[in-house]
Amino acid sequence: MSTAVYLHGRGLVCGIGADLNQAVSAIRERRIEATPIRLPDDSTRPYFQIPNPTAANWRCRIEQTIDQAIHEAGVAHLIDSPLIIASSCLNIGEIIETGEFPAGYISFAEHIQSHLGWRGTVQLIPVACTAAMQAILLAKNIIEHGMYNDVVILGIELANNVTTGGFASMQLLSHSHSQPLGAQRDGMVLGEAVGAIHLSTKPTRWQIIGAANIVSGADPTGAAPAAVHEVVQRALRHSSLSAKQIDLIKLQATGSPQGDINELDGLAQTFSPMPPLTTFKHLVGHTLGASGMVELILLTACLEQAVAPYYDYDCDEGLPHRLHHEPPKANHILSIILGFGGEHAAIVVKDCHEAANDV
Numbered sequence: 001m002s003t004a005v006y007l008h009g010r011g012l013v014c015g016i017g018a019d020l021n022q023a024v025s026a027i028r029e030r031r032i033e034a035t036p037i038r039l040p041d042d043s044t045r046p047y048f049q050i051p052n053p054t055a056a057n058w059r060c061r062i063e064q065t066i067d068q069a070i071h072e073a074g075v076a077h078l079i080d081s082p083l084i085i086a087s088s089c090l091n092i093g094e095i096i097e098t099g100e101f102p103a104g105y106i107s108f109a110e111h112i113q114s115h116l117g118w119r120g121t122v123q124l125i126p127v128a129c130t131a132a133m134q135a136i137l138l139a140k141n142i143i144e145h146g147m148y149n150d151v152v153i154l155g156i157e158l159a160n161n162v163t164t165g166g167f168a169s170m171q172l173l174s175h176s177h178s179q180p181l182g183a184q185r186d187g188m189v190l191g192e193a194v195g196a197i198h199l200s201t202k203p204t205r206w207q208i209i210g211a212a213n214i215v216s217g218a219d220p221t222g223a224a225p226a227a228v229h230e231v232v233q234r235a236l237r238h239s240s241l242s243a244k245q246i247d248l249i250k251l252q253a254t255g256s257p258q259g260d261i262n263e264l265d266g267l268a269q270t271f272s273p274m275p276p277l278t279t280f281k282h283l284v285g286h287t288l289g290a291s292g293m294v295e296l297i298l299l300t301a302c303l304e305q306a307v308a309p310y311y312d313y314d315c316d317e318g319l320p321h322r323l324h325h326e327p328p329k330a331n332h333i334l335s336i337i338l339g340f341g342g343e344h345a346a347i348v349v350k351d352c353h354e355a356a357n358d359v
Helices: 020-028 058-073 092-098 106-116 131-144 161-169 225-239 257-268 288-304 352-357
Strands: 005-014 035-038 044-048 083-086 122-125 150-157 193-200 206-215 248-250 332-339 343-351
Touching: 005 020, 005 058, 005 131, 005 288, 020 288, 044 161, 058 092, 058 106, 058 150, 058 193, 083 106, 083 131, 083 288, 092 161, 106 122, 122 131, 131 150, 131 193, 131 206, 131 288, 131 343, 150 288, 193 288, 206 225, 225 257, 225 332, 225 343, 248 288, 257 332, 288 332, 288 343, 343 352
Parallel strands: 083 122, 083 150, 248 332
Antiparallel strands: 005 193, 005 206, 035 044, 150 193, 206 343, 332 343
């Protein structure tokens, strides 16, 4: 029997809050608004950017935000444990700012290791949107196989012109407002975030009971219905759960006109009836490689405080399913992240507090 894995400390710095409590309060009080970011062609797009007027440069800014997340998560004492860093953009912002190209991408992890004085093994997962989800899966395997009792994960994405300009040039960014499953959805809105979580063998409210990751070549730009179905099936098997035991699904749902349809089509192959659906992309932005962790942090914190994501736009009546407006009670939660390169990842989380109340 494998060792159980639990979610311990959480830390989050993002475009809607300098810490997790600020972010949840912003959702509860419905005071969220993206700000414009200027692209290389001098046009603008909405963006959820972390305010940080005191940082002298990109390197200082990344160090400050990492320190904030590490402090809030309470993991500074775990410097002999493994550290997994998940990021899509790495330090491209610093490269643009300084014009200096490092010898290899591993320099990003080396910089963070040196800054934190981390003595444990440091691993870097530099892939697209599922990076943090893959980090959670790796950390879960490390703990389940008895290699370590504690693993720390950092998810890091800060703004840079290359990434934002690239998404804009592919016409994937909304000009106005992210609207997952919305009637007027026209693309995603990006966001910055640095998150930290601590996974451990010590029991807490939230247990990671299943995880899966697959890559499909059916549609290398995003979600493929068959691949969504397959990754969900694998995550359920890993969790020893049936589809009927899932009480809530946290969608990828970026607001892509076709991507939202493909995701729902894939889920419909597994779930009937469909559990309540929720998403965070319209509130915090798509934080790319950090998104799997950022949205897990927000989801668990919102459930603890009975705060539900709000949707200030009209839903698409042509879609077979709608987003849930009330904070549901959920024993078992499925969280999905999809990305470029045909990446599909899913984790299943158990709320041990709710499960105990139902006994």
